[in-house]
Amino acid sequence: MKNKEITVLDQAIHINKDDYFSLTDIARYKNQEEPRFVIQNWMRRIDTIQYLGLWEQLNNPKFNRVEFDTFRSEAGHNYFTMTPKKWIEGVNAIGIISKAGKYNSGTYAHKDIALQFASWISPEINLYIIKEFQRLKAEEQKQLDWSVKRELAKINYRIHTDAIKDNIIIPHEISKEQA
Numbered sequence: 001m002k003n004k005e006i007t008v009l010d011q012a013i014h015i016n017k018d019d020y021f022s023l024t025d026i027a028r029y030k031n032q033e034e035p036r037f038v039i040q041n042w043m044r045r046i047d048t049i050q051y052l053g054l055w056e057q058l059n060n061p062k063f064n065r066v067e068f069d070t071f072r073s074e075a076g077h078n079y080f081t082m083t084p085k086k087w088i089e090g091v092n093a094i095g096i097i098s099k100a101g102k103y104n105s106g107t108y109a110h111k112d113i114a115l116q117f118a119s120w121i122s123p124e125i126n127l128y129i130i131k132e133f134q135r136l137k138a139e140e141q142k143q144l145d146w147s148v149k150r151e152l153a154k155i156n157y158r159i160h161t162d163a164i165k166d167n168i169i170i171p172h173e174i175s176k177e178q179a
Helices: 023-027 033-045 047-061 066-074 084-091 111-123 123-167
Strands: 005-010 009-014 020-022 096-099 106-110
Touching: 005 123, 009 123, 020 023, 020 111, 023 033, 023 106, 023 111, 033 047, 033 084, 033 106, 033 111, 047 066, 047 084, 047 111, 066 084, 084 096, 084 123, 106 111, 111 123
Parallel strands: none
Antiparallel strands: 005 009, 009 020, 020 106, 096 106
16 A cells, blocks of 8 residues: 545645654644654653653563653653654654655654644644544545455456356257257
8 A cells, every 4th residue: 555645724644554644744734844843842741752652562562661761751851852763763663753855754653643743733633634534544445345346256257257168068069869
């Protein structure tokens, strides 16, 4: 499955093939020029660190608990800073990924984390993202249902034609007694 895009409040939000949302795109809702600062401000909050840590504990068997405890003890202080790269490398995170490059670059997060971020940005954008994502998933499901029906019809056609070939009675092969 290729990357997808939803549009929420005139803001394009990219979703990668693993359903990770672009936090960079969501942050542009508040700061078009420097969305990375919005992400960093969110990540330095103690409740964000606790949420990210809990998510990683539940989903990441290679989570670095020791480094997480260090981050958690420093979070909330004025001197504390956090970036996606620092978080990813420090705790061996899988819930947030950072991509460099010309296309689809930025900070991406698992949908659980992205929705938490969106709710911090604005309840309005959070709700619209949820609704658009649900719509996208419903469309994908319809497409999948259509593909399954198409494949089933293709298989059934082959079964029927093979059965006819195997069981057809050719008139010149019938004797007078069989007729």
